[in-house]
Amino acid sequence: MKIIIIGATGTIGKHVTAALAQDHEIIKAGSKSGDFNVDISSVESIEAFYKQVGKFDSLVCVSGDGHFGPLGSMKEAHFRVGINSKLMGQVNLVLIGQHYINHKGSFTLTSGSLAEDPIILGTNLSAMNGAINGFVRGAAVELENALRINAVAPDVVEESPIYFPYFPRHIPVTMNSVTQAYLRSVLGGQTGQVYKVSNH
């Protein structure tokens, strides 16, 4: 398969890329690195990216920012960070990408455990993750051409120790367990699933 990975050089992305590269053609994309640059917060950038890459079989997005900060001083502009990047970026990759992807292709997006297991400072990401989970469930019942769509919802990962203090007593998930969840989506047959990766 020809597989696009958005965020291919990131903490999770590099593992997913390495695992899929064994048997597949990988198109690495990122905001500043990879074979192609794409700014997922921009519809124009996404359109240009797909035109360059051409037809493909699978897209994995492990990219997208959210706002991390206290609710007590949160303003709309803070909340819009996650909307414009993690949510709308991934949604636009699908809304536009559905017109470029091959028959029986798949989209695999990234949400996160905060949708259901919140932490202090994480309200924006809880909302964005919940939105992505809802989006994949909704899109799954409408995508044509036997396309599939799933999300992976990881807890804090073992290779991101800078986040450990914000996830008190969370047992970080292994990179292998997270990687396998992405591969289940890409290589499996299910659609509309949220693959939760958590030790809780």
Add this chain to the structure above:
Amino acid sequence: MKIIIIGATGTIGKHVTAALAQDHEIIKAGSKSGDFNVDISSVESIEAFYKQVGKFDSLVCVSGDGHFGPLGSMKEAHFRVGINSKLMGQVNLVLIGQHYINHKGSFTLTSGSLAEDPIILGTNLSAMNGAINGFVRGAAVELENALRINAVAPDVVEESPIYFPYFPRHIPVTMNSVTQAYLRSVLGGQTGQVYKVSNH
């Protein structure tokens, strides 16, 4: 208690209003009707509304639009309808309202069954409902002054027959069961809950 109901004259709102009005002071608000007009898609309108109303004990929002339409032709602008109204409108009611609400007050927002039980044409609302569920879970762990926040997630309601064709074989929920879910949030002690109202 002094209870604000946004969307007080709507299909659900009028029932919640009638039930709470027996024992409480109700401030009815809506985009075009009620004691006060407020456009929840506008931060300025929400700020002005809270300044007029002053301190209050509970807010119930049963208002907010989403986009209803096919995924295959969906564009970012369609998706932003739900973001700007149902999601950001309710989020802003909380982000701003947390500075006006009394100690031990509560916010009760409206999501919907589509977050987990999708229908054709409902992708935007599935995403928005999931976002609201994530938001209330996230906000619940941070709200100060013993404030509470919950969401009610109704399936299609018996008094909205216009929507029945879009919810094939859903058994519409009674107005009483939906109303009681809002009352559980307002009058109960829980926070961070999503009260699902569905016959499935």
